[in-house]
Amino acid sequence: MSTDRFAQSAALLERADKVVPGGIHGHQTPAMLVRGEQPYFYERADGCRIWDVDGNEYIDFMCSYGPIVLGHHHAAVDEAALAQWRKGDCFNGPSRLWVELAERLVAITPFADWAAFAKNGSDVCTWAVRVAREHTGRGKVLMAKGAYHGAHAWCTPSSAGVTPEDRSTVLTFPYNDGAALEAMVGEHGDALAAIIVTPFRHDAFHDQEMPVPGFLETIRRLCTERGIVFILDDVRAGFRLHLGGSGKHFGVRPDLACYAKALANGYPLAACVGAEPFREAARQVYFTGSYFTAAVPMAAALACLDELETSGAIDHMREMGQLFRDGLEDQARSHGLAVTSTGPPALPFMTFRDDRKFARSKAFAAACARHGVFLAPYHNWFLSAAHREDDIRQALDATDLAFAEVRRKSVELFDRT
């Protein structure tokens, strides 16, 4: 059944395997999904609904791994983008939207006095580290072990193509471990240009962890005391928790913060915002790309931020995420399955307890796909403002069937392997 359901995805993947190394590279690789049981290629999307190339419809809880914060084809965003597109996109320099968007980011971000723009989350995280190095004259960077700050060599999750030199300036500590953090800063503080962390722990293949009380504050204090630059990697969570960034949500003021994903509802854009003391270093560290000043994504971003601010979208995502989470937990209990729900409701994740090799998570994600819900087995999920209560309830009808399948399989399969 599954084979037929995903015949077009499978056929395209077979063609892709011939002409793209691995077929689909990066975080969207089939290896991050349930092979043969989830779609790989997409045809179209609208709101919180997506259609794969086989014509299957899903209520989508991945939101393109974050960018789609208002839903696909949000009217105000698309109208703004299209109006700019009719004038032009990629010029010899920026449009006036470059200025307007930077002003807007500075206005909504409590600690920020400037912004710089790029195309990828990796771009802005790596550039922020370089700004910290230029500012401090130091070389080393401290990050949480296993955190994802992009695909660049200094922090990429794979060691392939990475030289010892790429990693020689990078130190790690366990996320949320204030004592380990203090010890690392105690030992290496004078050599540390930056501490970079995500606002909460959202590593793939792990339950999420909210920052324990005092953790982010300790980073802030140590950075201030030792002249280290505090970089908040808000690429994944930015604008889903607070319009002022996840620093504002958690009550901490970083020195630099990195955004991409939700900034422009899927139009390609990344930004780094920073405080005044880091402006000169930011001016010095060369940062450019052929499409960095393109106007259409900036029109989309301005409309996206307006909508996030005025529509109650952020509250709505939290409420819908909570509704989904509560529903999942009730269902799990009713099926006698022990699950762990983690992360903020707008970026939820759920795993099964004692689930060797994510076997139940995979079975659950596969069953969800059969019943019209798309979510990843190993990676946190995302809500969008386009998820309405009816969508959540329809999704929960599907997840109830999925839990039942996991329960049936549990006896036969998981506990024997």
Next chain:
Amino acid sequence: MSTDRFAQSAALLERADKVVPGGIHGHQTPAMLVRGEQPYFYERADGCRIWDVDGNEYIDFMCSYGPIVLGHHHAAVDEAALAQWRKGDCFNGPSRLWVELAERLVAITPFADWAAFAKNGSDVCTWAVRVAREHTGRGKVLMAKGAYHGAHAWCTPSSAGVTPEDRSTVLTFPYNDGAALEAMVGEHGDALAAIIVTPFRHDAFHDQEMPVPGFLETIRRLCTERGIVFILDDVRAGFRLHLGGSGKHFGVRPDLACYAKALANGYPLAACVGAEPFREAARQVYFTGSYFTAAVPMAAALACLDELETSGAIDHMREMGQLFRDGLEDQARSHGLAVTSTGPPALPFMTFRDDRKFARSKAFAAACARHGVFLAPYHNWFLSAAHREDDIRQALDATDLAFAEVRRKSVELFDRT
């Protein structure tokens, strides 16, 4: 006069300076133009015409520093992009266009068996180096001194924010110097993962240099002999010289080639194509970004490549570039000014002989801007397929006035400073 002519650009730059480090960062910084005498911000564009925020119209010879290869708002490209946009752009995975575009790049590129996609020229050049490292198990890379391969730390033109470790694996030699190249490979060959070069020398602030006979062939031979990966950085020139890439144009087969810019006529896309032996390394080196699989730029790229193949656009750009170059040289002679024209006609550049601090180049670019032609003083220019003979002749009317102004100023100004 100039002040009024660029009042809106100046006002926007003043605002930008408050909220973006340096106002406009990267290659589009005002420092790369004639300050106060050229526009910084753009309102709209069509074909080879651009309009700045002050409403001034220009015939554009920068083509957004390369991406605009068919002209702004090319009907077939925009139609394909818009059709895909109506379905969706940024999904949880690729569309079928991912496969079609990879197949197309493999079909048109003589040496290529696969393709991988990203957003920036920097992305693909850096990733290609990492693929070479993974393939060879070696760490060092050899590049031409002063060449631009992107804004990443290993090769960025500025040293700000760069650590000694970032550069410790990078060796350089002078472009076109076969003897120096042989000596470097002789000494370091067993440690070299890659040699990366542009197909001709197009460094900013320099006359361009075509590859001397045997230069690219020597790289090919040395790479084959010593097991080094030959990376052709075709980001700037790709698809303007040959549909099969600049390697095909110059008769050399690299192992990996990097594209961005002209690939999708301004839509944000970059690609690395490679030969079969490097597929496994490419599969291993993690490469991803939130927008890497976005469908709209791939629709644009497929339409752009079709148009380049079927319309004679590449021949046309060469012919129009030659017409422009011949006209400029005739005009320079008639004004008694000595100029140097360099590079291929589709990516031409012109400097003035014995021009201290580019004073005449700046005066020329400024005068061109006053007369409705936009070109950069320090960076090579670009033709597009939208430049028709009438546009070139109209541009030459403007450049004739510009040469006259340079000649008048030459006596008064340049030779006294």
